[in-house]
Structures are given as structure tokens and as C-alpha cells.
Amino acid sequence: MNSHADQTIAGLKLGAQLAEAYLQQIHQRHVAPKPSALTELAALDCELPEQPTRPSDTLSLLDRAGSPATVATTGGRFFGLVVGGALPATVGSRVLNAAWDQLATTQDCSPVALQLERTAARWLLDLLRLPAHASVGYVTGTTMGNFTCLAAARHRQLQKLGWDVEQHGLYGAPPLRVIASEEIHVTVTKVLSLLGLGKQNVLSIETDSNGAMRADKLPELGPDCIVLTQAGNVNSGAIDPIGRIAERAHAADAWVHVDGAFGLWARVNPELNAMTRGIELADSWVTDAHKWLNTPYDCGVAICRHSSAIHAAMSTVAPYFTSDSHVAPKDMVPELSRSARAMDVWAALHSLGREGLGDLIQRCCRHAQMAAHSLRSMGFDIVNDVVLNQVVVSHPTDHHQLAKIAEIVQRSGEAWFGVTHWKQRDAFRLSFSSWATTDEDLERLLNAIQLAARQLGLK
Numbered sequence: 001m002n003s004h005a006d007q008t009i010a011g012l013k014l015g016a017q018l019a020e021a022y023l024q025q026i027h028q029r030h031v032a033p034k035p036s037a038l039t040e041l042a043a044l045d046c047e048l049p050e051q052p053t054r055p056s057d058t059l060s061l062l063d064r065a066g067s068p069a070t071v072a073t074t075g076g077r078f079f080g081l082v083v084g085g086a087l088p089a090t091v092g093s094r095v096l097n098a099a100w101d102q103l104a105t106t107q108d109c110s111p112v113a114l115q116l117e118r119t120a121a122r123w124l125l126d127l128l129r130l131p132a133h134a135s136v137g138y139v140t141g142t143t144m145g146n147f148t149c150l151a152a153a154r155h156r157q158l159q160k161l162g163w164d165v166e167q168h169g170l171y172g173a174p175p176l177r178v179i180a181s182e183e184i185h186v187t188v189t190k191v192l193s194l195l196g197l198g199k200q201n202v203l204s205i206e207t208d209s210n211g212a213m214r215a216d217k218l219p220e221l222g223p224d225c226i227v228l229t230q231a232g233n234v235n236s237g238a239i240d241p242i243g244r245i246a247e248r249a250h251a252a253d254a255w256v257h258v259d260g261a262f263g264l265w266a267r268v269n270p271e272l273n274a275m276t277r278g279i280e281l282a283d284s285w286v287t288d289a290h291k292w293l294n295t296p297y298d299c300g301v302a303i304c305r306h307s308s309a310i311h312a313a314m315s316t317v318a319p320y321f322t323s324d325s326h327v328a329p330k331d332m333v334p335e336l337s338r339s340a341r342a343m344d345v346w347a348a349l350h351s352l353g354r355e356g357l358g359d360l361i362q363r364c365c366r367h368a369q370m371a372a373h374s375l376r377s378m379g380f381d382i383v384n385d386v387v388l389n390q391v392v393v394s395h396p397t398d399h400h401q402l403a404k405i406a407e408i409v410q411r412s413g414e415a416w417f418g419v420t421h422w423k424q425r426d427a428f429r430l431s432f433s434s435w436a437t438t439d440e441d442l443e444r445l446l447n448a449i450q451l452a453a454r455q456l457g458l459k
């Protein structure tokens, strides 16, 4: 090896070889790692080497000890949380992105990163049918997306009350009222604490039987209000009646935020139009690319109608940054230095196309319907209204066995899903969000559940 580039190429090739071997057996392997794989992790917990290690030795160790202890989330039989897989073009673009190692901060640092951000933004706003002039920032995920958008909301609503929160903080500020569904996601609660708005200062709004916020339960609103809605209840998949909420909120000059971590993608499926109507009326929206769009982690998008509020909350000024005619990437999200993350979104959308994305969303919804149907006929209760990609499964008599079913299936390696508690019922939850899940994978999941149910003697 002579040049630095040659050394990098060697690392890249070995990495690709190891990744290839890993992916070649992903379809056959246990979804959760076998217990024996966990003991091998000790090899990674070695002492910090005093001397350099050859990159090939570093990579080989990573693969030997690490690969068996991964959970096969990219293989099509992982139905836990809302995880999604990684589309071929995005795995490839990650490799290219690593070789580029771009700093997506300003135009000067990486013209290509900026172009990808802008083009992916245009595509996203078109696909999700959101205002074409909205600000789009690329973050690590929905948690940081919520943080970004709610910082903008905090700025704008306090500005209306005559307070400059960026300059003076919240000391002595007029109070804001945060109004949220009782089904708010835990990460939104954390964001409220990070923003100094407090976890407990939230007025909780009742939800309907499927976990969607009841618009008729909203209190009198005003410019001191931020209303937190969600598109995609993490259990049921329900989408809040955001159009109706936004109409009321805007009449009172309140801000409406949409946590659309996975459910915002319902906007691309015309069959779901009734449920997603009016989402475009909100002030800010967040979605994950690493969930239903199937990019690798970490990738999320913070979208905001009021780019001046985003800019006020997020911009950084220093003499070594030249000003840019457009808002620079660094002025739309919390981080200064970060990767050309929009490349994931660009590659996913470019490779899928409008039709491919629509098919992906539709296929996942269809799998959810099929699963619900089969599980009902096995004697299970489906306790949510399956409106999207989520299925919450309970049992009329043997609900105390549901966690055991999840455990048995996890141990079998055939599939992976987790337990939840929904509307006072113990349940397990299936999420369909991977591009890699086939009809055959669904069958394997259902067979594994049936086998576990028989083993436990369920009626």
C-alpha cells in the first residue's frame, strides 16, 4: 500500500466483502441473535491497543464478533417498534457518502451536500403535499426533528407575546401552554423538557378508541399555545384529525406541530386520503427517513412552514462563515458539523420513484390487514382499528400469555416483535415498515405465532 487513497480503498473493499457475506445469510438467520453470539462480544471489549492495528484486522474482528450479535432488522422478519430496513440504493449511497466524508454545513464546504438537501426537500414537500416554501432540515431522527420544530414554535409564539426567547431564555418569559394528545410519544415529552417547557406543563387531550386526539376536546386556544398532534400513533397507527385541529388553532393564532415519525408517509397513499386530509395546514412536521422510508439510521426530517422562525432558533453566526443567499444547512438544524444526510433521502426517493414509494407504503398496510385477519381467525383479538401499518394483538381470555408468545417467537429466531399495553390491555404489537418484508415473511411470522400459541395451549 502506498497512497492514502489505496489504504482507504482496501478498507472499503474489505468492508464491502464482509457486508456482502453478512447480507447473504440475513434471510436464513435468526432474527434475534443466538445467546452464544452474545458471549463473543467480549472480544470487542478488549483493552485499547497501544500500537496501531492493521485496518483489515480491525474490520475482521468487528465482523467476527459483531455481526452475529446484530438483530437482523434488515432481513424482512423484524416487526418490532417501527424500524424499517435499508433500501439497496441507500446502503450504497452510505458507502459513497463515507468516501466523500462531506461537511454539510454551508455551500462552501460541500456544494453537492447542499444540492442534495435542496432537491430532496423539493421532492419531500411534493410527495407529502406540504407547502413548497417550507424549511427542510435533516436531523438524526424524529426526536431531534421535534426539538428543532418546537424550538421554532417556542420562538414564534413567544415573539407574539413580546418576548425574545433566544436572547433572554425563559427567565421571566410569559408562560406558553402546550396542548397535546394523551397519547403523545415519549420523545416529545423529552423534547419539552429540553426546551425548558417542562414535561408536566402539558394539557393532555383525550383520545378516541383508536388513540387519535379528539378535536372537540381542545380548550380555548390563543397565541400562547402550541398544539402537539401526531400522524401515526406508535401503537395503533391512528392519525389525529390534524386539519380540524389546525383550523381551530389558526383562528386563535396558535401553533400546530405534527409528529409524523412514520405516519406522515400515509400522505403518499391515496387510499388514506380521508385520514390525512388537512395535515398540510399545520405549522411544522417531522418524519423519520430511517423508519418507513427505509434509509439506514440516523436520518429524520424537520419541516417548518415558518423558515424565519427556524432560522431565529437555529442560526449560527461567525466571521468564518460566509453568508448564503439561501438559508444554509447549519441554520436549519441544531448541529453545525454533520454528514450529507440528505443523500440518504435523495437516494431512497430517487431509487423508489413516486410509484415505488407508494407501493412500499401500500404493501406494508396490506400486510398489516392480512396479519390482523389471520390472527383473528386464530382466536386473537385485534384491539386497534388497523388503519395503517400497526397491529395491536390481544387475546379474549389468555392475555397473560401474550408476552410469552412474543418471547417464544423471539427465541425461535423466526421473527421479532415486542409487547405493549394498549387501552388497558396487555398486547403484542406488529409493525409493518420494511421494504424487505415479503408475503413469505408474513407467513413465517404467522406460523411462528400459531406454533407458540399451541405450545402454550391457547384456545
Ligand SMILES: *Cc1c(COP(=O)(O)O)cnc(C)c1O
Residues within 6 Å of the ligand: 082, 140, 141, 142, 143, 144, 185, 187, 188, 230, 232, 233, 234, 259, 260, 261, 262, 288, 300
Ligand atoms: C419513533 C418515533 C419517535 C422518535 O423518533 P426517533 O427517530 O427515534 O428519534 C417519535 N414519535 C413517534 C410517533 C415515533 O414513532
